[in-house]
Amino acid sequence: MFIQSPIVERLIESFRRLPGVGRKSAERYALHLLSMPPEQAFDFSAAMREAREGITWCPVCRNLTDTTPCVVCADDRRDQSLICVVEQPTGAMAIEKGGAYRGVYHVLHGVLNPLEGIGPDELQLELLFNRVKGGNISEVIVATNTTAEGEATALYLARRMGALGVQVSRIAHGVPMGGGVEYADAMTLAHALEGRSRI
């Protein structure tokens, strides 16, 4: 601690709530912020406040948005019958960056995890099922992570939505493009071999 003050302590503790920030980094950020010109620091806090107040979850796909519905859900040039399910907004962002996907999203904000008390209700899966039941959905692509919980969630969605008569698929997992097989770990390789395709 570089200065004994409850105000500074509150700032440090606020930074510590960010992912990957430990005590030392939090102290560094706080010190940095306090060394900035005041306008810059106020601008920083205003940006945070504005974003937090202005951004909500899209009522359709639960992605982060500043419009209702979000620009993706509102875009009629996109294929509204194709839904890609991701765990977090970052997943949708990564796929958007790829630029090739023309469908829409559904953000779960988590995965099924009984040990952490997260079930279908906590993820509000009914929203997704209702989207599918509403008709006009031809395919759902499940792009949850390859963790045990990500896989379990994918299978759960496949079973529930398969019963609704929609086609459900899982994204393929494999060797990164431009990467040699010798750099892939054993699990990735095993998956890549299982999901091989004919050429």
Place this chain on the structure above:
Amino acid sequence: MMLHTLHCRRFRGLADTTFTPGPGVNIIYGANAQGKTSVLEAILYAATTRSHRTTTDAELARHEGHEFHIVANATRGNSPVTIEAHWWKGAKRFKVNSATQARLSDILGQLCVVFFAPEDITLVKGAASGRRLFLDMELSQLYPVYLRALQQYRHALRQRNELLRQHRDDTEMLAVWEAQLSEHGGVLMRMRAETITELSEIAADLYGRLVADEPLALTYQPDVGAPDAIAETLARARTTDLNRGNTGRGPHRDEMDIRIGDKSARAYGSQGQQKSVALVLKLAEVMLMQRHIGEYPVVLLDEAPAELDSNRAQRLFTVIPDAAQAIITTAQPIELLPLSRENATLFQIEGGCLEPGTH
């Protein structure tokens, strides 16, 4: 596999020390409670990330301190491997050749060891869980694929058990974890079956040559008949499982049956037979590892068996070939050890301090 040096800091009652074992047989002698077992425990911890005496790492820190460190320099094949184990304020960190290991499990197999302890007799006479642990440790050191499947199986089991504990009668939720139990459990079953067959052959040969001319046989008794049947078995057991609050069927209930002739060694073996069988199982583990990785594991023997009659013990230990490095502790006068001592490297331990010993 050879251990060149072992540095310990703040570990158990050991003085901060460097232990430099030689090739072949090493004998650490000293009175009880001087730290003999702690030396082997430190090696075991570096090799497997766990102790045989406790599951609470804090107990391994000297004087209930908040840290301990172990560094082991070894050779695996022709490559040097350095394993560092650091425990600091409850956090456990392992490095292999200076690279931090994200998963503790990646340590297993870097330095293969087989540990003999006086309580090994429970391997034969105790509960099935001891025999499963024996198999799991052996297979995990040999095959990363097995270890990975074991961890994923256990994880899925915890998830399914949590649903059962909450009495959540949700077929779809149970089914997704059953699918994972089936996938990973299938790997466990297939690899256990293969290994037990191989282990049985080796153990039967050793037992016949070294102990008695009686047929020793190990048989895999899986809880579920076949890997393909796991998912269906779990699905059928849902109601029962919801009532008992956990998963009653599956590879976590497997058994390895040990028979001498047509009798169960667990139920009908004499104390002497059970001890011999336990030793033979561990020796068979040593041989099996040599077959699969092309070199012997480091053999750690805590308390050279004083109670086995010395001829039999002598014969058992002549099986450990000169090529294997062995580290043996004893509280007896070393003259009484059933081992040839000419080429052994001796160490004396007193109050946690290791000193070169004298012949």
